[in-house]
Amino acid sequence: MTIEIGLLFTVISLIIAVLGYQLNKQKAAIEQQKEIKIDSQQDARIQAQLDYIGKGVDDIRIDLKASEKERIALGERVTRVEESTKQAHKRIDFIENKEEK
DSSP, rough: HHHHHHHHHHHHOOOHHEEEHHOOOOOOOOHHHHHHHHHHHHHHHHHHHHHHHHHHHHHHHHHHHHHHHHHHHHHHHOOOOHHHHHHHHHHHHHHHHHHHH
């Protein structure tokens, strides 16, 4: 009878050990799923921020190109104004020289 009680306690201990192992395994799986969920949320946030930054960079490039076109147009206008001013000074000098004589 003592062997049967000892054997019974051994079997119960093994069952409790197996159940404890299964419980810990399930907890570990749940923790891993939570970590995966948190990581995927962080990855999604980072991806969204990178997309936002990329869009901002594209907008800056477009603005920069527009500014460069305006600068080139302004440079051409300044060149024309300088040429016109030079011609006007020649005419003024001609008129002054005419009046002096």
